[in-house]
Amino acid sequence: MATESRDYTEATETDRELTMSRAMVEAIAWEMRENEEVFYMGEDVADYGGIFSSTTGLLDEFGRDRVMDVPISETAYLGAAVGAAQAGMRPIAELMFVDFFGVAMDQIYNNMAKNTYMSGGSFSVPMVLTTAVGGTYNDAGQHSQTLYGTFAHLPGMKVVVPSTAYDAKGLMHSAIRDDDPVVYMFHKRLMGLGWMPSPPGPKTGVPEEDYTIPFGEADIKRHGSDVTVVTLGLHVHRALDAASQLEDDGIDAEVVDLRTLVPLDTETILDSVRKTGKLLVVDEDYQSFGVTGEIIARAAEGALDDLSAVKRLAIPDVPIPYARSLEDEVNPGTDDIAAAIRELHE
């Protein structure tokens, strides 16, 4: 599947810049206006507006019936979202931190993800599961994971990970309109929260009108010819920074933002690898049995002869530690990425 190869700066060619959080909410509000069947439920999504500003302002516009605070009963309310979706509504249900998936995974992976298949297609589950992911602010092992691989591994869910406001809005429109369950994972560090400063990258120009971004199309956020860096979420920005650093040294890295893990855009990865011959995969999830392994495997399956070197950076199979020195050690940084690209280039 050829990706529409959009330059990283193109999206910013509009006057209006939004944070990722505002872009997400804009899409949700638009869909709620259009379609009465869309509603949002989660903990602290009404008056609070979402701990990570995923629902700011929605209560005021849509009222308590469509923006619902629910008990701390993830099994009950995520499962209820499945039931409402099977009845034809379009619930958006928020799991406050992805780290909490374990209290409700049965409803997520057995009902939400499988009911379409197991019913032979006679039921659909058109719901969006929104959830905050990621570390970098020292919240330790139960509040800092991304768990990208955990969700992408289990069939039946589409899995979306935006890295910019532009992508966040388009992917949210697509997610709500999709007739299938979509897990929409937003990285806290990219949301543009006042109390958790984002890097400059995720705040981009965002068109006022609604638009969709198709699932399964990776986005080449930087074109380059020497080394392919495949990544997603926060690490798109770290990879871009690393690539900039290396420019002066004449190393030209290509940065592929996966944007969706399911479906996965294998072709864009292969095209890039065929060009550069060198693959670095950067992930904020645990290293083994996850995203990095899958990307490398696809490259090996599809372009083994073109591949001269592979490498990966991810959380090295340890829970996320609390102390700053420890978390920084295990979460791949810009310097780590630059060093890895350099190593591959040699």
Place this chain on the structure above:
Amino acid sequence: MATESRDYTEATETDRELTMSRAMVEAIAWEMRENEEVFYMGEDVADYGGIFSSTTGLLDEFGRDRVMDVPISETAYLGAAVGAAQAGMRPIAELMFVDFFGVAMDQIYNNMAKNTYMSGGSFSVPMVLTTAVGGTYNDAGQHSQTLYGTFAHLPGMKVVVPSTAYDAKGLMHSAIRDDDPVVYMFHKRLMGLGWMPSPPGPKTGVPEEDYTIPFGEADIKRHGSDVTVVTLGLHVHRALDAASQLEDDGIDAEVVDLRTLVPLDTETILDSVRKTGKLLVVDEDYQSFGVTGEIIARAAEGALDDLSAVKRLAIPDVPIPYARSLEDEVNPGTDDIAAAIRELHE
């Protein structure tokens, strides 16, 4: 880590052959006799003896206090096992089917797996989580999964998958004696149940005395020079059958039984791949973001130059369907493996 390269038939060089279920139970009973702190809890593990005969006879010998039926409250009793383990006991807790993990995953991956790390090592969690895995008997999407990758991906658990009675006993002794949480995944089709006939492979000779098998040592179940087949669980036997079929055609496949996913014996894989240059990974879990990807990635990282072809067979990212024709289609069979080896060999 060099694996003790034991011939597949060696284990059978003893008079006494046991089913995998009896070998497992023998190890558990031995450890319960030795150590009063070991106890077993789960649903239907007392009078019933375990739905898959994982506890046959234990109630009679050890009584209800040490072989405990518990309410259908996986969160409560698996979490209780963590608490008892942290208090210094050595619980074995059974999750009847691995497919049910979703109702209790928080206790499994956040408490059982992480407390050692998050306490900085001041607590240990010496427990074994036993669970039945696998399909082939048409029990559909909520009772036929292996979920190998799901467990291996999350750090803090050792993950064990025996394929023979000999391995099952040794790995069980190791699991109970280990000071860390061990997820012990036994494949229903290998247990030697009267009502679900096993292939001949898993029933092997088993020494009467206790013995351990170290974690992190793959076992080459068949030596060969042409193609490396890396697999585990049920598919060890399918791979061995496929290898036998191909012998006549002069194709000499090596079959590596991983035995433990965490820790993973990368060196044995690499040694084999360096020798054959060709890698087939066969898995009964979902294909993407799981075991097959990880093994291929490790081979690519460690032996890219030696690698001339890779291939994988796994459940093709669909829930496990019920009907025989459908389940057979998605679960890699002996013929599929033989065809894949042949293809790689060409």
Place this chain on the structure above:
Amino acid sequence: MVSVTEMQTMYEQMVTARYYEERLQEEYLVGKQPAFDISAGPIPGELHLAAGHESSGAGVCIHLRDDDTVTAPHRPHHIAIAKGVDLKKMTAEIFGRETGLCRGKGGHMHLFDPDVNFACSGIIAQGCPPAVGAAMAAKKRNTDSVAVAFLGEGAIDQGGFLESLNLAAVQDLPVVFVIEDNDWAISMPKDRVTDVEDGSRRAWGFDMPGERVDSDDAVAVYEAAEKAIMRARDGNGPSLIEVQVHRRMGHFMGDAEAYRPEADIERAKQRDSIERLADDLRAHGVEDDELDEIRERAHERVDEAIAWAKEQPEPDPSTAYENVFTNPPAQTATDGGANTSDASSDGDEGGDR
């Protein structure tokens, strides 16, 4: 008050369910004798029969319409029949056929019929949250539809059920939870797993009405269910009902019940709700002829469904790759389909993933 016609309807559903399972049992054992092999024969996999549970399905579902939702657990046939699930397609599904309710993908524990809003599933208490969600949808849409979640007494210790009680209560949702208490959860008697004899007491802690029907008298079930369902339909919120039923067989086919006292098996077999309802009907002046007629009609319908199902085609292997998504992505997530050389030469199936 129950009418004689309603009693006849319940009777018909109950004898249909009983005979259906007797026939299923026969078919299930084909290929599994003399040695029982769960994966052999025309119906492989687990099979949980509900003989002794019939009053619950019939007594509750008689109050329901097609637009009301029912979720059932792993022991679903009597409920499905009472809810009006298409018997032929359901049977074809159990036989794993292409024209089954789920195209052969679900099997006996996973029967989905959108026409009557029925679904069942295999994990304890799993249907409770979706039933709450169906009720939530009904409330949001301002319809008077209701939802009913069935579960076994072994499921009342499972978090998902307990959370559902609270969510339903605090949002005043039109949902009724029905516990089928057959005294056993596989091999575990109720008193080994909870201190509460009357499972409807679980409702107390959530400020929800709870009521226990102490016998599997279909008319008593009818009355308790009527109250709860009307309460829900009228917008007055959820209820919990426990119904005493009996497990006349092993937990699943092949369960020898070595753990179960002989006397308990005998007791379960003696108290048959179907005979009891027949007596009630006779007491209301219904002739034996009429009862025979009902039974014959039921048997015919069942035999026809089973005969039809057995003629249906097995699903083509390539359909295994379909239905993962309603809107399949334009590209495949894996190279799935490559497991057999046949499948990979068929260019089509990869598209639907």
Place this chain on the structure above:
Amino acid sequence: MVSVTEMQTMYEQMVTARYYEERLQEEYLVGKQPAFDISAGPIPGELHLAAGHESSGAGVCIHLRDDDTVTAPHRPHHIAIAKGVDLKKMTAEIFGRETGLCRGKGGHMHLFDPDVNFACSGIIAQGCPPAVGAAMAAKKRNTDSVAVAFLGEGAIDQGGFLESLNLAAVQDLPVVFVIEDNDWAISMPKDRVTDVEDGSRRAWGFDMPGERVDSDDAVAVYEAAEKAIMRARDGNGPSLIEVQVHRRMGHFMGDAEAYRPEADIERAKQRDSIERLADDLRAHGVEDDELDEIRERAHERVDEAIAWAKEQPEPDPSTAYENVFTNPPAQTATDGGANTSDASSDGDEGGDR
């Protein structure tokens, strides 16, 4: 009946907790002003302070011994202090230092002290099952140790808590569940998430005694806890207690509480359990001097702990790879440690994985 000495002990624990958190708040805000940045300063990450909860920790833990187990939720400091967790090491942990309780790996939500069998964690109701397990171990070993699980009123809707009640009840385990009802779960008031005003009613559905202490009077908490803990210690099974406490601050630092009515904040601040206990002590003839002395001693201890903690070394990055396992496998699971060139040149850390 509570003795004056016990009241003094509770008072000391309560003022220690209050002052400790006041000091933590100061330290937490270092580097976070003028613009609040959760990841800046010497104490990054979330910080949940328990001002207004002190009576609960003190009134319960005064009945506990070191060999009794306590699990606490995300708001743990007052409980940890009352349980006797090492204050210096706990503080060093909160500052993310190498000599902290968890070598800097846990932080404020994950304090583990094996010496007094204390642990806390960050996911709702997560500590309930392990407390049940500690009680199970005590019963199996025939000791008279007990376990106490603390949770917030927002946690009484979570399956893990509800399942734990049942498991504890059916096995008659020596465990006490203590709900700290501060009226709020972050921004959600209790009546938005459950219909039950008195959380101790949750016990009814499991045949367990439940009792609510309607004010945050430490002596009243003492009495309810005494009864429950002695019941458990004497082998008579579990209990559930709900204690009314007050949240004097935002849910976590940085929470502006825009959702919270001004009057509610005022009300929470007025009713201070520490002042109330001081009055009680005075009524029992304890002089102001003595109270001042207790407070001074508490402040000194806190200041000392904080000063000590701030002098402790940060963990060496290489220690991030340690402690995944107690018995690390001989080989590494990944090539972890390769994230920085520094680490990968250090041959040691790979061994401990």
